[in-house]
Amino acid sequence: MTQSVGLNRELTLGQRKLRAKFENASPQFRKAGELLPGGQIYHLQTGWACQFGSLSNGSRAIVDVFLPGDMIGLDSALHTERPEGMVTLTAVTMRAIMAEDALLDLMAYRPAALYVAWVLGKRQQRADLRLAAISCLDASGRLAMMLLDFYTRLRRKELVTGSTYNLPLTQVQIGNYLGLTVVYINRVLRSLRESGIVNLEKHCVTILDLERLTRLAVTEE
Amino acid sequence: MTQSVGLNRELTLGQRKLRAKFENASPQFRKAGELLPGGQIYHLQTGWACQFGSLSNGSRAIVDVFLPGDMIGLDSALHTERPEGMVTLTAVTMRAIMAEDALLDLMAYRPAALYVAWVLGKRQQRADLRLAAISCLDASGRLAMMLLDFYTRLRRKELVTGSTYNLPLTQVQIGNYLGLTVVYINRVLRSLRESGIVNLEKHCVTILDLERLTRLAVTEE
DNA sequence: CGATTCCTTGAAGGTTGTCAACGTTGGTGG
DNA sequence: CCACCAACGTTGACAACCTTCAAGGAATCG
Numbered sequence: 001m002t003q004s005v006g007l008n009r010e011l012t013l014g015q016r017k018l019r020a021k022f023e024n025a026s027p028q029f030r031k032a033g034e035l036l037p038g039g040q041i042y043h044l045q046t047g048w049a050c051q052f053g054s055l056s057n058g059s060r061a062i063v064d065v066f067l068p069g070d071m072i073g074l075d076s077a078l079h080t081e082r083p084e085g086m087v088t089l090t091a092v093t094m095r096a097i098m099a100e101d102a103l104l105d106l107m108a109y110r111p112a113a114l115y116v117a118w119v120l121g122k123r124q125q126r127a128d129l130r131l132a133a134i135s136c137l138d139a140s141g142r143l144a145m146m147l148l149d150f151y152t153r154l155r156r157k158e159l160v161t162g163s164t165y166n167l168p169l170t171q172v173q174i175g176n177y178l179g180l181t182v183v184y185i186n187r188v189l190r191s192l193r194e195s196g197i198v199n200l201e202k203h204c205v206t207i208l209d210l211e212r213l214t215r216l217a218v219t220e221e
Numbered sequence: 222m223t224q225s226v227g228l229n230r231e232l233t234l235g236q237r238k239l240r241a242k243f244e245n246a247s248p249q250f251r252k253a254g255e256l257l258p259g260g261q262i263y264h265l266q267t268g269w270a271c272q273f274g275s276l277s278n279g280s281r282a283i284v285d286v287f288l289p290g291d292m293i294g295l296d297s298a299l300h301t302e303r304p305e306g307m308v309t310l311t312a313v314t315m316r317a318i319m320a321e322d323a324l325l326d327l328m329a330y331r332p333a334a335l336y337v338a339w340v341l342g343k344r345q346q347r348a349d350l351r352l353a354a355i356s357c358l359d360a361s362g363r364l365a366m367m368l369l370d371f372y373t374r375l376r377r378k379e380l381v382t383g384s385t386y387n388l389p390l391t392q393v394q395i396g397n398y399l400g401l402t403v404v405y406i407n408r409v410l411r412s413l414r415e416s417g418i419v420n421l422e423k424h425c426v427t428i429l430d431l432e433r434l435t436r437l438a439v440t441e442e
Numbered sequence: 443c444g445a446t447t448c449c450t451t452g453a454a455g456g457t458t459g460t461c462a463a464c465g466t467t468g469g470t471g472g
Numbered sequence: 473c474c475a476c477c478a479a480c481g482t483t484g485a486c487a488a489c490c491t492t493c494a495a496g497g498a499a500t501c502g
Contacts, residue, residue, distance in 0.1 A: 004321065007325070052353075053349045053350060053352060055353055055354065055357055055439055057357070057439045059357045061352060061356035061357055063352050063353060074338075075341070075345045075346075076342070078228075078232075079339070079342050079343070084346075100228065103338070104228070104335075107331045107335050108331045110325075110334075113328040113331075113337075114325075114328050117295075117328070117334075117337055117338060118299045118300070120296070120338060120341040120345065124341065124345050124348065125305075127349065127352060128274045128285075128305060129274060130352060131274060131282060131348060131351060132274035132281065133276065134352070134356070134400055135282035135397065136280045136281075136400070137276070138458090170479090171482095172480080176356065179355055179356030179357070181460080182480090183459075183461095184457090184458055186483085187483085190482085190483095359489070360489080391447090391448065391449090392449070392450095393447095401490075402490075402492080403448090403449085404451085404490090407450060411450085411451095
């Protein structure tokens with residue numbers, strides 16, 4: 001079940017097409033904590049953002065985290081009903097295009113349509129993995145998985161080379177992301193630090209023992 | 222931000238196109254608990270199925286549940302890497318088409334491409350909602366949310382009219398779906414029954430107090 | 443009717459949440 | 473420069489939620 005070369009070629013063509021649409025938009029700057037208006041597709045160029053799902057209750061969870069280079073808002077474009085919000089986590093620079101216009105144009109070109117579906121599927125994969133993790137793993141496992149996820153994604157984008165990277169989330173936000181409370185996040189972080197597995201302070205993650213961290217993310221023993 | 226009529230028209234056109242592709246496939250029958258081969262797109266016509274995400278650990282969680290009428294496997298079509306599996310929960314009848322061939326054909330037709338994106342987004346919405354629920358709600362809240370979700374989806378498909386429906390999941394499977402253990406699922410079910418909110422026995426759900434159930438699903442008080 | 447799977451219940455213990463307080467940091471204005 | 477303020481981080485004690493272990497009952501199927 002290997003991906004055909006023809007498909008891969010079309011995907012890169014589609015990616016190029018989508019990127020080209022963003023070239024025409026002027027870059028925007030936003031401060032940390034700003035809510036991004038719906039109905040638009042964003043290309044995040046610098047900084048982090050997230051999507052949160054809110055219960056009718058009012059309490060909200062962080063449902064996904066976006067890194068520099070990510071495309072955001074493709075999925076909300078066709079579903080105007082639920083007003084799930086996107087928020088910047090840091091100061092960001094990004095470009096925006098109108099979702100519906102862009103989609104109508106993109107979807108007329110098969111490589112772009114395939115690429116859009118690919119991006120949607122990618123986000124779905126992250127959601128599935130996190131659902132499985134939250135269901136199966138305890139606090140330290142989830143934390144390990146999150147730290148590893150960001151680490152590998154940043155490396156793939158070549159934004160990190162060493163074993164240390166910058167994590168702009170506050171501990172409250174980490175809690176909202178993992179379904180845990182701040183207090184407990186803090187305790188687990190301390191235990192991870194004291195075990196010499198990973199260190200997080202001043203928004204700076206240092207992986208001390210990659211092997212043990214990986215083992216944690218997959219349910220310790 | 223209302224959805225334009227033109228878009229809606231295209232979506233129904235796309236849906237028709239996709240349905241048409243399935244008409245040419247002969248119906249298949251499978252027993253409960255069978256694993257569905259990847260690389261294909263399925264149209265579930267009768268019975269329930271699910272998708273599970275497995276950790277390298279071996280433990281697996283149920284990540285999404287599919288009801289009669291649902292399209293399955295669209296997202297895994299473009300991502301051959303992670304072999305996440307789909308499994309039937311009951312005996313089913315369904316039609317299958319080859320994922321890659323079908324996608325290459327569908328994506329060349331804009332309405333179909335839009336519809337595919339819409340289906341992908343719909344599944345993503347469910348995942349987001351469940352992530353938020355698992356993060357924010359306790360056991361009874363999650364259970365209430367699940368029971369309500371199936372209830373409303375079945376009603377929308379007009380597979381249920383009264384306040385009672387058939388739930389084929391075993392309690393073990395409900396646990397895997399909600400990230401809880403069987404034992405506790407059982408206790409919470411008993412408490413819900415004794416409170417006169419909802420009754421589940423012999424795979425038959427009876428909603429006794431819809432209002433309180435809804436309030437639970439949204440964090441009690 | 444045996445055998446398997448599923449459901450059900452009790453008791454004990456661990457993981458996580460809640461409450462409350464204090465330390466730390468960074469920014470703002472006097 | 474210092475004082476203040478607000479947001480974030482840190483820690484302890486205790487309670488609640490949920491899991492684990494263990495066992496027995498009910499249902500389904502050969």
